[in-house]
Amino acid sequence: MSTTYEHHDYDVLIIGAGGAGLRAAIEAKQRGLKVGIVTKSLLGKAHTVMAEGGMAAAMGNVYPEDNWMVHFRDTMRGGKYLNNYRMAELHAKEAPDRVWELEQWGALFDRTKEGKILQRDFGGHRYARLAHVGDRTGLELIRTLQQKVVSMGIDVFMELKVLKLVHDESGRVAGCVGYWRASGEFVTFAAKAVILATGGAGKSWKFTSNSWEGTGDGHAMALWAGAQLIDMECIQFHPTGMVWPLSVRGLLVTEGVRGDGGVLRNSNGERFMFNYVADMFRAETADSEDEADKWYDDHAAGRRPPELLPRDEVARAINSEVKAGRGSPHGGVFLDIASRRSPEFIRRRLPSMYHQFMELAGVDITSEPMEIGPTCHYIMGGVKVDAETEATLAPGLFAAGEVAGGMHGANRLGGNSLSDLIVFGRRAGMGAADYIESGQAATSLDEGEVEAAVKDALAPFDRSSGENPYDIQRDLQEMMQANVGIIRTQSELEFAAGELDKFTERVKNIAVKGGRAYNPGWNLTTDLPAMITVCKCVTKGATLRKESRGGHTREDFPKADPEFAKFNFAHSSKGGNWDSPIETVESPLLTMPDDLKALLEEDH
Amino acid sequence: MADVTMRIWRGDANGGNFETFTLAQNEGEVVLDVIHRIQATEAPDLACRWNCKAGKCGSCSAEINGKPRLMCMTRMDQLPEGEVTVTPMKTFPIIRDLVTDVSFNYVQAQKVPALLPPPMPERGYVMFQEDVERGQEFRKCIECFMCQDVCHVIRDHEENKEHYSGPRFFIRYAELEMHPLDTNDRRHLLREEMGLGYCNITKCCTEVCPEHIHITDNAIIPLKERVVDAAYDPVAWLGRKIRRKHNRTADEAAVQPAP
Numbered sequence: 001m002s003t004t005y006e007h008h009d010y011d012v013l014i015i016g017a018g019g020a021g022l023r024a025a026i027e028a029k030q031r032g033l034k035v036g037i038v039t040k041s042l043l044g045k046a047h048t049v050m051a052e053g054g055m056a057a058a059m060g061n062v063y064p065e066d067n068w069m070v071h072f073r074d075t076m077r078g079g080k081y082l083n084n085y086r087m088a089e090l091h092a093k094e095a096p097d098r099v100w101e102l103e104q105w106g107a108l109f110d111r112t113k114e115g116k117i118l119q120r121d122f123g124g125h126r127y128a129r130l131a132h133v134g135d136r137t138g139l140e141l142i143r144t145l146q147q148k149v150v151s152m153g154i155d156v157f158m159e160l161k162v163l164k165l166v167h168d169e170s171g172r173v174a175g176c177v178g179y180w181r182a183s184g185e186f187v188t189f190a191a192k193a194v195i196l197a198t199g200g201a202g203k204s205w206k207f208t209s210n211s212w213e214g215t216g217d218g219h220a221m222a223l224w225a226g227a228q229l230i231d232m233e234c235i236q237f238h239p240t241g242m243v244w245p246l247s248v249r250g251l252l253v254t255e256g257v258r259g260d261g262g263v264l265r266n267s268n269g270e271r272f273m274f275n276y277v278a279d280m281f282r283a284e285t286a287d288s289e290d291e292a293d294k295w296y297d298d299h300a301a302g303r304r305p306p307e308l309l310p311r312d313e314v315a316r317a318i319n320s321e322v323k324a325g326r327g328s329p330h331g332g333v334f335l336d337i338a339s340r341r342s343p344e345f346i347r348r349r350l351p352s353m354y355h356q357f358m359e360l361a362g363v364d365i366t367s368e369p370m371e372i373g374p375t376c377h378y379i380m381g382g383v384k385v386d387a388e389t390e391a392t393l394a395p396g397l398f399a400a401g402e403v404a405g406g407m408h409g410a411n412r413l414g415g416n417s418l419s420d421l422i423v424f425g426r427r428a429g430m431g432a433a434d435y436i437e438s439g440q441a442a443t444s445l446d447e448g449e450v451e452a453a454v455k456d457a458l459a460p461f462d463r464s465s466g467e468n469p470y471d472i473q474r475d476l477q478e479m480m481q482a483n484v485g486i487i488r489t490q491s492e493l494e495f496a497a498g499e500l501d502k503f504t505e506r507v508k509n510i511a512v513k514g515g516r517a518y519n520p521g522w523n524l525t526t527d528l529p530a531m532i533t534v535c536k537c538v539t540k541g542a543t544l545r546k547e548s549r550g551g552h553t554r555e556d557f558p559k560a561d562p563e564f565a566k567f568n569f570a571h572s573s574k575g576g577n578w579d580s581p582i583e584t585v586e587s588p589l590l591t592m593p594d595d596l597k598a599l600l601e602e603d604h
Numbered sequence: 605m606a607d608v609t610m611r612i613w614r615g616d617a618n619g620g621n622f623e624t625f626t627l628a629q630n631e632g633e634v635v636l637d638v639i640h641r642i643q644a645t646e647a648p649d650l651a652c653r654w655n656c657k658a659g660k661c662g663s664c665s666a667e668i669n670g671k672p673r674l675m676c677m678t679r680m681d682q683l684p685e686g687e688v689t690v691t692p693m694k695t696f697p698i699i700r701d702l703v704t705d706v707s708f709n710y711v712q713a714q715k716v717p718a719l720l721p722p723p724m725p726e727r728g729y730v731m732f733q734e735d736v737e738r739g740q741e742f743r744k745c746i747e748c749f750m751c752q753d754v755c756h757v758i759r760d761h762e763e764n765k766e767h768y769s770g771p772r773f774f775i776r777y778a779e780l781e782m783h784p785l786d787t788n789d790r791r792h793l794l795r796e797e798m799g800l801g802y803c804n805i806t807k808c809c810t811e812v813c814p815e816h817i818h819i820t821d822n823a824i825i826p827l828k829e830r831v832v833d834a835a836y837d838p839v840a841w842l843g844r845k846i847r848r849k850h851n852r853t854a855d856e857a858a859v860q861p862a863p
């Protein structure tokens with residue numbers, strides 16, 4: 001390796017320090033490997049901290065009749081059967097052990113009267129299943145894993161942005177190149193295996209619950225490195241984001257509000273969700289307010305309230321109410337828990353929601369309803385992986401967490417994300433360790449690839465005049481929100497595809513002001529190629545999937561089409577550069593064994 | 605709405621000065637929104653650290669009109685009229701503009717002896733809500749490090765950083781010491797190496813905590829009591845003489861149960 005740049009060698013290099021990355025690191029370290037973690041933020045700040053409601057695991061602490069089979073069924077139904085069934089199965093089986101394991105590392109979950117981990121109700125889950133700590137479960141998860149990682153002495157490179165994965169001479173993934181945000185100096189990493197745990201891509205939409213980090217770096221880098229992306233058209237718009245003030249529009253309001261008794265009302269005061277129960281969920285959903293209200297205390301006394309349908313159903317319903325002119329003053333609907341629960345209950349169960357509304361909107365949620373509306377929240381699509389090992393189609397590259405695809409199908413159930421992180425984070429660590437032990441791992445970095453990435457990153461400094469990266473980001477967000485949002489149609493998708501080609505050209509004309517040390521304008525410039533790559537895949541998938549399913553709704557094809565339930569759209573890069581053409585093929589779903597199929601049909 | 609004038613410190617480890625930006629004020633904005641608008645227009649290289657913009661990650665700490673605040677949770681319309689001054693946290697070295705080098709905190713985190721629980725029963729530990737609640741208060745901490753920033757022991761005395769872990773880590777130690785499952789003992793370490801005695805309970809940390817954690821009353825004072833009991837209680841002293849309990853380092857405490 002040339003000595004031009006600071007260089008580090010690891011057995012396993014993990015990109016991303018959220019729940020999946022940290023859990024993967026713990027597993028690989030326990031296998032005796034040399035492990036490094038790279039994160040573009042500080043340790044403990046990853047998007048995982050924003051998760052509120054809880055992590056789903058069929059421990060049966062509140063409803064003993066719960067078990068992995070019911071959880072599996074709920075996950076597949078929620079995902080509209082587009083899921084990688086094997087991932088959903090492993091997830092349902094392993095989540096309880098992963099949650100209990102967190103307690104050995106210091107997590108303090110809320111408790112039942114018997115001293116077990118308390119579990120809360122959430123949309124699409126048949127039983128109260130979410131282990132939680134008030135409404136700050138993500139913080140508990142990240143802090144627990146962070147403290148475990150620190151106690152194990154694992155190296156963490158903070159505020160280091162990875163630009164591109166690098167191969168060895170035989171085409172295996174062999175490391176990456178990035179730069180320190182503080183100094184702007186480049187760094188190379190060589191690793192026998194690389195695990196992507198970079199999270200999501202929601203920052204390409206205008207109204208999103210995602211932080212600046214959700215730029216789809218891992219999705220894009222995997223594609224460029226030779227892996228495939230699947231289900232990219234499946235984007236979750238969370239039904240309840242804040243809508244006012246404008247500056248916090250999109251900020252998440254936890255589903256726990258509804259799990260704990262909150263209901264949705266339109267401007268006429270109607271609980272409109274009763275009018276939006278799809279046939280698929282009719283048998284298990286209450287048909288009167290009276291029945292729904294009994295359910296909160298005893299799930300045997302009534303069927304579940306329609307407010308707790310899966311997120312895609314609720315988000316579409318809110319969208320329709322607003323369109324029909326029955327919205328709230330700022331273009332959302334009302335989420336009301338004030339009239340249904342005592343102020344003490346609300347403050348104890350939902351402390352950060354209470355503060356969030358009080359401090360940012362001047363709204364006291366214990367006495368008035370919240371105004372909420374859909375917000376871009378999660379990408380179900382991601383890197384195609386092997387369910388057992390999280391290996392991608394690029395040798396040496398693994399992926400876990402939001403960046404991986406398949407687990408959630410067309411729509412993710414709330415609470416299944418935090419459990420996804422720890423189940424598949426661990427499996428990615430194991431998969432990478434097994435791969436290294438099998439002796440196929442890469443040995444050297446292709447220096448040409450390193451140089452090309454560095455040259456690309458520095459080019460915007462050479463232009464004395466050009467575009468401001470913030471203008472491009474804003475225009476991209478507005479374009480995606482308007483044309484590839486919650487409801488889609490052919491003409492708008494075609495328009496978006498054309499616009500994305502223009503954005504590609506605009507990025508090539510960015511001029512960065514200032515130096516390389518902690519320069520946010522430059523950092524954004526290095527994010528844009530990934531954002532545009534992801535948007536192209538989303539738009540392509542959305543154009544090709546001429547049906548509505550989960551987090552993909554077509555105005556011109558409003559029904560689900562069984563023919564489209566047989567495959568995922570899989571994208572790959574023809575050329576490996578960020579502006580290379582993207583090829584899309586139909587990739588058949590795995591065939592589910594009969595015993596699991598039977599679980600889906602059973603009426604539990 | 606009237607314009608707003610922002611006076612923002614810009615520079616690096618070699619020094620810097622204030623730069624003033626005047627822009628329109630929008631309804632409901634927080635300080636971070638205004639910083640973002642400045643980045644998007646006049647100063648794309650204005651360095652500031654942020655992530656969630658929801659008061660949950662603790663990244664965007666700065667001093668607003670001289671007081672440590674989260675920029676994402678400080679509404680512009682709740683600040684006094686006139687110029688708004690934004691400076692980086694004073695206790696930590698400057699990287700650039702509003703971004704400081706907070707690695708001191710990550711070094712302190714490495715020194716904390718981990719939780720040491722007994723083996724877990726088949727279907728999880730039994731702990732009751734009232735037993736976990738004390739620790740849960742401290743685990744609300746979002747690591748914004750504003751309590752560290754405002755603490756006199758290190759704010760004005762760089763030399764103390766070597767042997768003082770600060771309020772953020774005192775609540776971490778308190779959480780572990782009060783954890784229903786923990787079998788480790790960190791009292792000697794707190795007294796001898798983590799500088800618990802330096803804290804003279806002025807409660808500045810508690811005042812700035814965005815999570816409203818009672819750092820002084822619920823963590824530091826109980827810790828001081830426990831440490832003093834362990835060090836000066838004559839019965840405990842005699843017990844130690846008899847049992848010859850040795851003083852363990854952080855490394856030892858991290859891997860070994862208390863004797």
